[in-house]
Amino acid sequence: MLVDLRSDTVTQPTQEMREAMYRAEVGDDVYDEDPTIHRLQELAAEMTGKEAALFVPTGTMGNAIAVLTHTGRGQAVMVGDESHIYHYEAGGASTLGGSPMYVVPTHTSGMLDLERVRDGIAGLADPHVAPTGLICVENTHNRCGGTVLTVEQLASLADLAHAHNIPVHMDGARLFNAAVALDQPVHELARPVDSLMFCLSKGLSAPVGSLLVGSKDFIRRALRTRKLLGGGMRQAGFLAAAGIVALEQMVERLADDHTRCKRLALALADIPEVEVFPEKTVTNMVIFRLRDQQGAALDATETQRFIQAAREQGVLMGQSGVGRVRAVTHYGIEDEHIEAAIQGIRQALRDSK
Numbered sequence: 500m501l502v503d504l505r506s507d508t509v510t511q512p513t514q515e516m517r518e519a520m521y522r523a524e525v526g527d528d529v530y531d532e533d534p535t536i537h538r539l540q541e542l543a544a545e546m547t548g549k550e551a552a553l554f555v556p557t558g559t560m561g562n563a564i565a566v567l568t569h570t571g572r573g574q575a576v577m578v579g580d581e582s583h584i585y586h587y588e589a590g591g592a593s594t595l596g597g598s599p600m601y602v603v604p605t606h607t608s609g610m611l612d613l614e615r616v617r618d619g620i621a622g623l624a625d626p627h628v629a630p631t632g633l634i635c636v637e638n639t640h641n642r643c644g645g646t647v648l649t650v651e652q653l654a655s656l657a658d659l660a661h662a663h664n665i666p667v668h669m670d671g672a673r674l675f676n677a678a679v680a681l682d683q684p685v686h687e688l689a690r691p692v693d694s695l696m697f698c699l700s701k702g703l704s705a706p707v708g709s710l711l712v713g714s715k716d717f718i719r720r721a722l723r724t725r726k727l728l729g730g731g732m733r734q735a736g737f738l739a740a741a742g743i744v745a746l747e748q749m750v751e752r753l754a755d756d757h758t759r760c761k762r763l764a765l766a767l768a769d770i771p772e773v774e775v776f777p778e779k780t781v782t783n784m785v786i787f788r789l790r791d792q793q794g795a796a797l798d799a800t801e802t803q804r805f806i807q808a809a810r811e812q813g814v815l816m817g818q819s820g821v822g823r824v825r826a827v828t829h830y831g832i833e834d835e836h837i838e839a840a841i842q843g844i845r846q847a848l849r850d851s852k
């Protein structure tokens with residue numbers, strides 16, 4: 500039995516998605532003639548309570564388009580020191596748009612340190628600094644272990660940014676996980692921010708795609724940025740059809756992923772060599788460290804040796820930061836997979852001593 504806990508990006512499309520893709524009515528989306536793309540974008544705007552939406556091939560491109568559309572060359576984009584935009588998007592914001600990243604500390608909750616945000620908001624007055632053009636926040640937070648930011652936390656950040664006429668973009672790759680964990684509609688979480696990217700291709704299990712949402716004017720400008728990046732697609736309705744099924748059928752079941760992940764986190768907490776905080780597992784991720792018999796934390800190489808030993812037991816996981824093992828539950832991981840993973844992890848710890 501193979502238990503793939505590397506990421507929720509590995510999800511396979513459902514049979515309903517495959518059938519919807521087969522039947523999809525398509526057109527050339529560069530000519531704005533794909534009716535299924537239109538339906539998906541309208542559904543995304545409606546669910547998030549924003550004026551408009553734009554289908555993009557990846558979450559990374561959605562974030563890059565947001566940065567390039569919100570900021571001009573030389574304007575800083577403020578990001579968290581543990582954010583995906585900072586760690587895992589090849590520096591696109593800076594490389595493509597000439598926007599230096601201004602990095603602020605991230606609390607273990609995933610929330611940006613507001614005092615440091617306040618300090619970092621540089622106006623035009625001081626020639627030493629790049630004026631802040633955008634502030635980015637992440638919800639759920641990947642490297643913090645799938646933690647959830649509340650509407651109140653998002654509003655406190657947005658109030659601060661808006662007091663200085665700075666827009667806020669939310670990397671909401673797993674925003675639906677946050678909404679389900681909070682038992683709140685996504686549009687409540689989206690309200691405080693100016694633009695938002697969410698992924699269809701993660702826990703929602705569509706094969707490809709993300710949506711960027713925001714004001715009509717922002718999305719009009721974002722469409723040109725997407726074209727600039729080569730993201731203008733032709734009969735993309737085949738992909739949008741799966742995305743519609745994802746939004747209509749795959750949101751509520753995210754709670755199952757959360758329940759299974761909590762089960763895994765609690766089982767890990769029973770293993771002496773594992774350092775984990777199961778109370779922090781509120782969505783579909785658990786991040787844990789390993790300690791040797793003297794209590795010392797394993798380094799990246801020793802941790803990778805454990806990950807390889809787990810792979811040999813049929814349990815796939817990855818490192819998220821040095822010496823931090825990440826396990827992600829998703830559609831396709833059932834109860835029996837969790838039990839198999841727990842046994843495989845225990846055996847891998849014995850094997851990798």
Ligand SMILES: Cc1ncc(COP(=O)(O)O)c(CN[C@H](C(=O)O)[C@H](C)O)c1O
Nearest residue numbers: 506508557558559560583587641670672
């Ligand atoms: C918060 C966040 N924002 C954006 C993205 C990018 O989405 P894609 O470009 O992979 O569609 C990811 C993907 N995250 C992937 C994963 O978690 O396995 C890897 C790390 O890139 C993400 O976690």
